Amino acid sequence: MITLQPPPSATTSHPTPIVIGPAQLRAPRRAKRGTRIRYALVISAFLLPSAIPLALFTLVPMFGALWVSLHEWNLIGAMKWVGLNNYASLAVDPDTHRAFLNTAYYIVGYLPLVYIGGLTIALALNSRMPARAFLRGIYFLPVVTSWIVVALVWRWLLNPEYGVVNYVLGLVGIDGPGWWTDPQWAMPSIILASAWKDLGFVMVILLAGLQAIPADLYEAATVDGAGRWRKLVSITLPMLSPSTFFVIVISLINGFQVFDQVYAMTGGGPAGASQVVVQQVYDLTFRYGRAGEASALSWMLFIVVLAVTLIQIRGQKKWVNYA
Amino acid sequence: MRKRSVLALTIAVSIGAAAMFFPFLWTIITSISSGAGLAATPQLIPDDPSLAAYAELFGNTPFLQVMANSLGLAVATTAAQLVTGSLAAYGFSRLPFRGSNVVFAIYLATMMIPVQVLIVPLFIEIKMLGLLNTHVGVLLPGVASAFGVFLLRQAMNAVPRELDEAAKIDGAGHFRIFGTIVLPLVGPAVATLSVFAFMGSWNSFLWPLIVLRTPELQTLPIALAGLQGQYTTQWDVLMAGSVISVIPMVLIYIFAQRYVIQGVANTGIK
Numbered sequence: 085m086i087t088l089q090p091p092p093s094a095t096t097s098h099p100t101p102i103v104i105g106p107a108q109l110r111a112p113r114r115a116k117r118g119t120r121i122r123y124a125l126v127i128s129a130f131l132l133p134s135a136i137p138l139a140l141f142t143l144v145p146m147f148g149a150l151w152v153s154l155h156e157w158n159l160i161g162a163m164k165w166v167g168l169n170n171y172a173s174l175a176v177d178p179d180t181h182r183a184f185l186n187t188a189y190y191i192v193g194y195l196p197l198v199y200i201g202g203l204t205i206a207l208a209l210n211s212r213m214p215a216r217a218f219l220r221g222i223y224f225l226p227v228v229t230s231w232i233v234v235a236l237v238w239r240w241l242l243n244p245e246y247g248v249v250n251y252v253l254g255l256v257g258i259d260g261p262g263w264w265t266d267p268q269w270a271m272p273s274i275i276l277a278s279a280w281k282d283l284g285f286v287m288v289i290l291l292a293g294l295q296a297i298p299a300d301l302y303e304a305a306t307v308d309g310a311g312r313w314r315k316l317v318s319i320t321l322p323m324l325s326p327s328t329f330f331v332i333v334i335s336l337i338n339g340f341q342v343f344d345q346v347y348a349m350t351g352g353g354p355a356g357a358s359q360v361v362v363q364q365v366y367d368l369t370f371r372y373g374r375a376g377e378a379s380a381l382s383w384m385l386f387i388v389v390l391a392v393t394l395i396q397i398r399g400q401k402k403w404v405n406y407a
Numbered sequence: 408m409r410k411r412s413v414l415a416l417t418i419a420v421s422i423g424a425a426a427m428f429f430p431f432l433w434t435i436i437t438s439i440s441s442g443a444g445l446a447a448t449p450q451l452i453p454d455d456p457s458l459a460a461y462a463e464l465f466g467n468t469p470f471l472q473v474m475a476n477s478l479g480l481a482v483a484t485t486a487a488q489l490v491t492g493s494l495a496a497y498g499f500s501r502l503p504f505r506g507s508n509v510v511f512a513i514y515l516a517t518m519m520i521p522v523q524v525l526i527v528p529l530f531i532e533i534k535m536l537g538l539l540n541t542h543v544g545v546l547l548p549g550v551a552s553a554f555g556v557f558l559l560r561q562a563m564n565a566v567p568r569e570l571d572e573a574a575k576i577d578g579a580g581h582f583r584i585f586g587t588i589v590l591p592l593v594g595p596a597v598a599t600l601s602v603f604a605f606m607g608s609w610n611s612f613l614w615p616l617i618v619l620r621t622p623e624l625q626t627l628p629i630a631l632a633g634l635q636g637q638y639t640t641q642w643d644v645l646m647a648g649s650v651i652s653v654i655p656m657v658l659i660y661i662f663a664q665r666y667v668i669q670g671v672a673n674t675g676i677k
Contacts, residue, residue, distance in 0.1 A: 137550045237430050382523050
């Protein structure tokens with residue numbers, strides 16, 4: 085499958101191009117067979133240590149999941165071929181609808197919160213101020229924390245009876261809600277914790293984008309008498325659109341796959357109020373032993389994520405501004 | 408900007424940072440509050456601070472063992488990803504062959520496959536290999552990371568090829584050039600990958616949750632999630648566990664902040 089090119093000779097000073105023309109294709113045939121085999125062995129030694137695990141633990145399982153999704157299977161007994169029945173039954177299952185709706189609810193709540201929050205802080209930290217690196221470090225700290233810790237800590241902060249948040253709300257005369265114990269407030273609790281954890285990540289990406297905007301654009305705008313607001317709307321936001329695009333694509337991909345914090349904060353409850361798609365995949369597999377349906381659901385999720393990502397990539401021409 | 412507005416902005420950003428930090432602070436405070444005081448009015452400075460929660464944790468749960476498990480797995484994952492990643496990066500950067508670009512594109516594509524799609528077949532694979540409930544089973548799917556290959560290849564592409572050529576004239580083979588010239592020059596990228604690999608393993612949850620069953624084999628996130636069932640309302644113990652599992656990551660972050668932030672910032676630039 086792979087034809088080899090001879091190793092670049094010691095006399096060529098320029099890097100060997102990867103694009104291979106007919107002249108170069110002829111070269112290996114002329115090279116000694118032993119040299120070619122030795123070069124192939126060298127390439128294998130460099131690539132196989134990563135290629136084998138990636139193939140075995142990513143590509144094989146990916147198509148394995150497709151295979152399993154066409155069967156009825158409890159992980160132990162024999163697999164029974166059911167064709168596309170798993171997909172058909174999941175498509176009309178109210179549990180599936182609820183899981184996708186809850187996932188959409190999560191994304192709709194989480195994305196604006198984390199983007200606007202991250203942008204505000206990035207804008208503030210982009211101007212000169214004392215202890216800027218230290219402050220940036222504090223905002224980033226939750227990013228390195230595990231989801232399980234974040235979930236535990238927020239369960240405690242948002243504890244309906246003894247939590248410090250409801251205590252503070254009580255001081256100003258607000259009777260705090262039941263947060264993660266209340267079906268209405270379970271998802272907002274998860275959204276709040278998630279936004280807190282990811283804010284620093286969004287901030288760093290947007291800061292890198294802000295620092296790439298040429299200063300002379302702002303100088304020209306100042307000469308033209310533009311105010312701060314005008315500069316934000318006419319220069320900063322359009323110039324920042326590639327970073328914004330990246331944040332949105334990544335946040336949507338991660339948002340559809342939300343699991344750890346749900347598992348640890350609510351387990352999908354109360355009464356399924358925060359049941360999301362991946363939690364459903366997990367429950368189907370390891371709680372109910374319905375591996376075929378679980379695989380079908382994970383492929384449905386993958387296709388949805390892929391479609392949403394492709395739509396965004398196609399739509400980016402309309403609003404993303406690549407210099 | 409005028410001095411006064413800089414001051415106002417700094418104060419506003421600092422208040423925000425304090426709010427961001429508060430959950431960490433509250434975790435520490437709770438972990439040293441005695442159980443009885445927890446149900447009363449929240450206190451910023453506990454009446455009689457004690458380390459009872461930590462004693463409980465290390466005395467009555469296999470927490471020390473669990474920490475060692477997490478550390479071992481994180482170190483092994485990091486080492487494996489550095490070896491597989493740097494070798495592959497050199498291959499894609501310095502060893503041209505027909506189809507190289509296609510193979511590299513397949514590597515990148517594996518980054519986009521969500522873990523959840525892989526779970527069931529991966530579980531079966533590991534089960535068939537007889538590696539369920541073992542650390543090797545947890546480790547194996549993570550020994551190579553396409554992200555690492557990508558990161559290191561970018562860095563190696565920036566190393567001038569004249570250096571290779573000079574070594575080649577001196578009779579050095581690819582393994583020598585890799586080990587003595589290219590690899591030492593991509594130190595910052597290696598540091599970034601190390602931090603990310605360590606963090607990914609240290610914080611990973613779903614996969615170890617599925618593979619590991621025996622309490623003595625569990626990793627920190629799994630053990631913490633399990634503590635919730637055991638110490639439902641003993642928040643001092645739960646927060647002590649959180650403090651302990653966050654500390655190593657925070658220490659690494661403080662020392663490698665530059666590389667972590669640079670790594671994230673670079674992913675945002677196409």
